[in-house]
Amino acid sequence: MRISTTWRLGIKELWGLARNPALLLLIVWAFTAQIYAAATVMPEVLSKAPISIVDEDRSPLSSRIAAAFYPPQFNPPQLISLSQMDGRMDAGLDTFALVIPPGFQRDVLAGSTPAIQLNVDATRMAQAFAGAGYVQAIVFRRGRGICTALSGG
CATH class of the missing domain: 3.40.1710.10 (abc type-2 transporter like domain)
Structure with a gap:
């Protein structure tokens, strides 16, 4: 497969993504908000337990x-x-x-x-x-x- 074909398929997918706001929102949420939430929740290790x-x-x-x-x-x-x-x-x-x-x-x-x-x-x-x-x-x-x-x- 040539690079130009791969480039055209990539552009086609980006245009399809731009026309689907629900999928775009899901991608943004999964790669930003979800990662931030997982990084900031309470740790599972014991820390300063009274x-x-x-x-x-x-x-x-x-x-x-x-x-x-x-x-x-x-x-x-x-x-x-x-x-x-x-x-x-x-x-x-x-x-x-x-x-x-x-x-x-x-x-x-x-x-x-x-x-x-x-x-x-x-x-x-x-x-x-x-x-x-x-x-x-x-x-x-x-x-x-x-x-x-x-x-x-």
């Missing part, structure tokens, strides 16, 4: 877990009491509230698997979904590392 920690154990292990939450994923954690937790979450002050039960370090060192409760405010859906995985990974990594150090292994 977290509070109810530390009923007050052990080195629970302190290490609390110290593991830092920017840019989380705001510095607020240490609160169990009675404050629901009010703070209802007021929208915290997206996550981590409850570390009493005797947590003792139970971990004894070889059992104690439960830590994570409360999530699901009204911030993007942060809630991504953040729950982040919190779980941080607690698991910190817990495993400190247990090895505390047991001397």
Whole structure:
């Protein structure tokens, strides 16, 4: 195919596009407004999520877990009491509230698997979904590392 033929076909398509304003509007929207909207929406990664920690154990292990939450994923954690937790979450002050039960370090060192409760405010859906995985990974990594150090292994 020659260049002149390709040129004529291109000009023909541009004239057809000029006669179809709906298609022209769709093209302009897809390559400008849609790209801008996709670039400026809220990111799916966790950023500066507010977290509070109810530390009923007050052990080195629970302190290490609390110290593991830092920017840019989380705001510095607020240490609160169990009675404050629901009010703070209802007021929208915290997206996550981590409850570390009493005797947590003792139970971990004894070889059992104690439960830590994570409360999530699901009204911030993007942060809630991504953040729950982040919190779980941080607690698991910190817990495993400190247990090895505390047991001397």
